[in-house]
Amino acid sequence: MRGKTHMIFGAASYWIIIAKIYPTPSSPIQLSILTGMFLSMITSVIPDFDLDFGIKHRGPTHSLLAILILALPLLILSYLSYWIIPITLSIFIGYTSHLLADFLTDRGVCFLWPSEKRYGICLWTYNTAWPWEGIFILICNIIVIYKFILFVSISL
Numbered sequence: 001m002r003g004k005t006h007m008i009f010g011a012a013s014y015w016i017i018i019a020k021i022y023p024t025p026s027s028p029i030q031l032s033i034l035t036g037m038f039l040s041m042i043t044s045v046i047p048d049f050d051l052d053f054g055i056k057h058r059g060p061t062h063s064l065l066a067i068l069i070l071a072l073p074l075l076i077l078s079y080l081s082y083w084i085i086p087i088t089l090s091i092f093i094g095y096t097s098h099l100l101a102d103f104l105t106d107r108g109v110c111f112l113w114p115s116e117k118r119y120g121i122c123l124w125t126y127n128t129a130w131p132w133e134g135i136f137i138l139i140c141n142i143i144v145i146y147k148f149i150l151f152v153s154i155s156l
């Protein structure tokens, strides 16, 4: 799965969850929510940094252990102030969305690393981006645009 697919899926996942948590966000938290959208896109590509560091691809960075290690400091940070919560959530959602998206490919991910067993359901193969990955990107774009317009209209 390509980086831009991960980014738009991260943003769509973020908006779906954040709209449930903050249906009518107050003004101090609106900036955090917008910042979170960009952070969810950035953090959605972090798991693939394993390729740059020579770590087993779709191994430790794509595991439940990585999610737990990430969640602990984010949970602690969330207690500092209420406006940080959309930020910490966006990082968590972005990262986790990457694992979920890779789960949808034929290669799967090592969720239970250090076990080498890969888990996944094959909606599309790694190299076959069209049409399924294209349709997936289109649906995610529609979600992001719709949720963003809704957020702006509620915020004004």
Ligand SMILES: [Zn+2]
Pocket (backbone or CB within 6 Å): 047, 048, 058, 062, 098, 102
């Ligand atoms: Zn990946």
